[in-house]
């Protein structure tokens with residue numbers, strides 16, 4: 001099993017190598033490395049404040065590291081702006097918002113698809129396909145403002161996929177989803193990965209993470225704790241010890257389907 005990975009250089013995939021970031025005295029990340037290969041679902045877990053969102057922000061260009069490197073398919077993109085990263089196929093969802101609130105659910109996906117090129121007709125077709133895939137068709141004429149939480153999360157995923165990404169980074173996409181919806185999201189992520197897309201899944205839903213991911217990275221207090229297959233990570237005592245309270249209890253009791 002790999003321990004506290006520093007992935008080898010020169011690999012394809014979206015990679016962060018020895019990334020560090022501090023915010024006015026708070027060390028959010030220290031020498032963190034991660035690799036998101038195409039065609040795989042990679043999980044990123046860790047207790048609240050472990051640095052997961054900071055890492056996603058740095059991988060997608062919404063934040064800059066103090067040191068370390070981000071690369072996509074071998075190219076250094078550490079200082080490339082988010083819009084340019086999106087154009088080279090790196091998409092993300094957000095924990096909150098970032099929707100066109102005055103537009104309908106359908107328009108939100110369609111506008112995003114259109115902005116990434118192609119005809120209006122193709123954008124409409126892709127948007128309808130994605131709404132169907134994400135079980136959002138019944139919501140398509142609703143305004144994006146005031147959607148139930150779970151619907152808003154799924155709309156975020158649909159918009160990210162509308163960019164036809166090579167990599168999609170999902171920051172807590174299952175928050176607010178019921179078990180059936182989370183299971184459907186799991187199937188969607190697998191379908192997307194099988195099409196050759198590199199998927200990063202961050203979530204506190206441990207059964208979802210452990211049943212969805214090919215590889216899981218665990219962060220603790222801004223550092224790599226361990227990584228490996230779900231079986232390897234599940235069996236490693238450092239998993240539970242990197243969590244506190246009820247999440248550690250859930251892990252210790254083996255609630256990782």
Ligand SMILES: Nc1ncnc2c1ncn2[C@@H]1O[C@H](COP(=O)(O)OP(=O)(O)OP(=O)(O)O)[C@@H](O)[C@H]1O
Nearest residue numbers: 023026027028046047048049050051052053054055
């Ligand atoms: N813009 C910021 N300014 C100051 N501190 C920040 C900022 N962003 C993150 N931090 C701090 O960095 C640390 C890591 O935060 P981060 O949001 O990346 O963790 P997380 O693992 O995503 O947590 P959660 O699971 O609660 O979303 C925390 O201590 C947080 O308070």
